[in-house]
Amino acid sequence: xxxxxxxxxxxxLCFLISCSETEKKTITSTSVAMIExxxxxxxxxxxxxxxxxxxxxxIDNIESAKVTSIKMEMxxxxxxxxxxxxxxxxAASGTNMQRVALLNPxxxxxxxxxxxxxxxxxxxxxxxxQKEVTFVADVNLKEDPKGTIxxxxxxxxELEVKQ
Amino acid sequence: MRQINRIAIAxxxxxxxxxxxxxxxxxxxxxxxxxxxxxxxxxxxxxxxTFANAKIVGLSPARFVTIGYEQQMPYTVxxxxxxxxxxxxxxxxxxxxxxxxxxxxxxxxxxxxxxNANIPVISTNSFIWQMGFNYMQTAYxxxxxxAVEGGLKEQLDGRSLHTTGLFTTLYKPLxxxxxxxxxxQADMSGxxxxxxLGDQYLRYxxxxxxxxRPHDRLQWAVGLSRTYRVGAPNYIPVAMxxxxxxxxxxxxxxxxxxxxAYRYNIxxxxxxxxGFALEGASYRIGELSNPTDGEISSFEIRRGEIKAxxxxxxxxxGFFWWSVQAGVRIDYxxxxxxxxxxxxxxxxxxxxxxxxxxxxxxxxxxxYFNLSISFVSP
Amino acid sequence: MKRLILIFLAVAATTYxxxxxxxxxxxxxxxxxxxxxxSHGKARIKIDKIADKYYxxxxxxxxxxxxxxxxPKLDKNNPDESMHSAxxxxxxxxxxxxxxxDGEWSEGTxxxxxxxxxxxxxxKLKDENTLDIRGYIGMKTFGRSDVWKRLKIKx
Numbered sequence: 001x002x003x004x005x006x007x008x009x010x011x012x013l014c015f016l017i018s019c020s021e022t023e024k025k026t027i028t029s030t031s032v033a034m035i036e037x038x039x040x041x042x043x044x045x046x047x048x049x050x051x052x053x054x055x056x057x058x059i060d061n062i063e064s065a066k067v068t069s070i071k072m073e074m075x076x077x078x079x080x081x082x083x084x085x086x087x088x089x090x091a092a093s094g095t096n097m098q099r100v101a102l103l104n105p106x107x108x109x110x111x112x113x114x115x116x117x118x119x120x121x122x123x124x125x126x127x128x129x130q131k132e133v134t135f136v137a138d139v140n141l142k143e144d145p146k147g148t149i150x151x152x153x154x155x156x157x158e159l160e161v162k163q
Numbered sequence: 164m165r166q167i168n169r170i171a172i173a174x175x176x177x178x179x180x181x182x183x184x185x186x187x188x189x190x191x192x193x194x195x196x197x198x199x200x201x202x203x204x205x206x207x208x209x210x211x212x213t214f215a216n217a218k219i220v221g222l223s224p225a226r227f228v229t230i231g232y233e234q235q236m237p238y239t240v241x242x243x244x245x246x247x248x249x250x251x252x253x254x255x256x257x258x259x260x261x262x263x264x265x266x267x268x269x270x271x272x273x274x275x276x277x278x279n280a281n282i283p284v285i286s287t288n289s290f291i292w293q294m295g296f297n298y299m300q301t302a303y304x305x306x307x308x309x310a311v312e313g314g315l316k317e318q319l320d321g322r323s324l325h326t327t328g329l330f331t332t333l334y335k336p337l338x339x340x341x342x343x344x345x346x347x348q349a350d351m352s353g354x355x356x357x358x359x360l361g362d363q364y365l366r367y368x369x370x371x372x373x374x375x376r377p378h379d380r381l382q383w384a385v386g387l388s389r390t391y392r393v394g395a396p397n398y399i400p401v402a403m404x405x406x407x408x409x410x411x412x413x414x415x416x417x418x419x420x421x422x423x424a425y426r427y428n429i430x431x432x433x434x435x436x437x438g439f440a441l442e443g444a445s446y447r448i449g450e451l452s453n454p455t456d457g458e459i460s461s462f463e464i465r466r467g468e469i470k471a472x473x474x475x476x477x478x479x480x481g482f483f484w485w486s487v488q489a490g491v492r493i494d495y496x497x498x499x500x501x502x503x504x505x506x507x508x509x510x511x512x513x514x515x516x517x518x519x520x521x522x523x524x525x526x527x528x529x530x531y532f533n534l535s536i537s538f539v540s541p
Numbered sequence: 542m543k544r545l546i547l548i549f550l551a552v553a554a555t556t557y558x559x560x561x562x563x564x565x566x567x568x569x570x571x572x573x574x575x576x577x578x579x580s581h582g583k584a585r586i587k588i589d590k591i592a593d594k595y596y597x598x599x600x601x602x603x604x605x606x607x608x609x610x611x612x613p614k615l616d617k618n619n620p621d622e623s624m625h626s627a628x629x630x631x632x633x634x635x636x637x638x639x640x641x642x643d644g645e646w647s648e649g650t651x652x653x654x655x656x657x658x659x660x661x662x663x664x665k666l667k668d669e670n671t672l673d674i675r676g677y678i679g680m681k682t683f684g685r686s687d688v689w690k691r692l693k694i695k696x
Contacts (some may be wrong), residue, residue: 022658040200042200042596042600042630043587043630045591085631086568087631087632087633091592091596092592096637097636102624102627116622118619134591136591140628140630140631201600201694202601204576204694205692206670207575207669208668208669208671208690209670209692211582211689212580213581220655227678282682282683286686288687291685337669409609429620430658433604435681482678519691540678540683541656
C-alpha cells in the first residue's frame, strides 16, 4: 500500500514537471520606422507601429516574454551626432506602456545603435497579445534637426513557450 | 522661486504624496534655463500659483497607518505615600520619596499595543486637512510583594493604562515660502474600559506654528502649544526644524521639545534615526483617581518620559514599511496631582504656579524596544 | 417573449445612443494633449496620445542639472538600477491614462523621480487650461492633488 502510494506520487510529480516544461524561443520584429515629423532641439518622441507577428507560435502557449535586444539605425546617418539620449518603450491600447531600454549617452557619430536593455521588465505577454504594438522612443536632441527625424528599429523578444 | 507642495511634517504627521520634487531649487543656486523650444512658453489661460510644500526632500516617510508594539525591560520603582497636597513644589523629589516612602518594587513588564492613523480629508497643493486617531496601551506587571492596600502598585499591577485620542491637523501655505500649521488633539488617558469611559478622562492639547520653507531641503517653524507631554499641562513654545543635506544622505527632523533626531538615509528604502522623544499624558487610575469625595475630584498620574533611541526604518513591500526602535526610557515625571473639583494644576516649570504634588514617584531607567509596521507615503 | 423584445429594444437603444456620444467625446478626450506646468513651476510636461492612451513626459526642467554633480539630472532613484542613467528630461512620468468621459482621465500612474515611487493617478479637466491631477496610494483618500496650467509655445 505504502509502495503504491509512493509510486503514484512519483508519477504525479513527473506528470507535473512534464506539464510545466517550457522552451526558449526568439522572435524578431520587422524593421519598424519610428518617426518624429516636427523634431526640435530637446525632448522628442518618435513612434512607429509593429504589426505583431509571432512566427506561428500560439500566444496561449507563451508563458513569458521579454526584450533581449534592440537595434536602431538612423535613416539619415548624418544626423546621428545630434542624438543625446534614448529611452525606449512599448505601448499598445489594450495594456500598459513598458519601458524596456535606454542609452545614455548615445555614442557620437554612430548611425547603428544597440540599446541597454532594462534588467527589470514586466512580462510582455499581454503586449504581444495585441494586434499592434507601438514602438516609442523618447529622444533628447542636442540641436534642432530641422525637420523630420527617423530611426528604424528591430526588437528581439525571448519567449518561454509551453511544449 | 516656485515649489511643488510635498506633504508631511514628520512630527505633526501631515502625510500625503509627492511628485516631481526633483525639480528642486537649491539655496543660492543660480537659475539655469534650458533654451530649447519648451523654454519659451506662455500661459494659455491663467498662471500657476505656487505654495510652500508641506514636506521637504529626504524626510522619513510620513505614516498613514501604524500598528506597533512597545515593551520596556524590568526596572525599579519607588512611590511616596499619597498625601493630598503633601509635597511642596520646591522640595527635591528624591528627598520627598526617601522621607515618605510608600511602596517600592520591580516592574517586570511594561508594554502594549500602539496604533496611529492619519487620514487626509483634503489634500491639495494649497491646503491640507487631516484627521487622526491614536491609541496607546501600557500594561504593567509587578514582582510579588510590597504592595500597600489601595496603593498605586495594587492599582497598576496586571492592568493597563490607555491613551486614546483624536487629532486634526491643518497646513495652510500662505505663499511660496510661508506657512501656518495648526494641530488640535483630544485625548483620554487612564485605566478606563469601554463601560466606564467618561468625559472626566478628556484632555485637550493644541499647537499653532508659523513657518518658512526657504528651499526644498529646509523648513522651520515656531509657535506655541498646550501639551501634556511632560504629564501635567503646560503652555510652552515649540519649534520645528527639518533639514536635509545637499547630497541628501543625512538630515535633522525636530519638533522641540517633543522630539529631535539625526537622520541618515541609507538609500531610498531604508534609513536610520537617532535622537530623543518626550512622551506623556495625565492618567486617571481606578479608585486612586476617584476617591470617596465624589466623581470630579481626582488624583492623576502625570506620566512624562524621555526616550533616547535609535530607529531603523525599511521598506517591507510597496508602501508598507517596518521599523524597529531601541533605546532607554528615562523617567521625567510619574508624580500625582490632586485635581480639586476637576480643576487643572498649571505650573509651567514654576512660572505660572507652584502647586504642591500629591505623590512623588521615581522610576529607574529601562531599556525599551518598539516594533511597528506602517502604511506610508514615502 | 415580450420581455425578450423589451431587452432587445433596450440594448438597441443603448447602442444607438451610446455610439455618437462616444464619437463626440473623442474631442474632449484629446483636451488633455498639450504642454502643462505643475504648480511648482519647475518643470513642463508634454502630454500626448499613443495607442489610444495618454502619456506625459518632462520636456523642460528649470534646473536641468544636478546641484551636486553639475551633470544633467538622472533617474537615479528608480527601483530598477539599470535605469539609473536615464535622463529626467524626456522622462515619461505620466503613463497609461484612459479617458472616462466628463473631463476625467484615470487608470494612469504618476512617477515621482524624487523617491522612485509610482502612484495611481486621476486627472480632471477643471477648465480648458487647468488640470486637477491627483496621485494616490491604493485609495484616492491617501493622496494629494496639484493644479497644472496649460502652456503654449511662443512662436
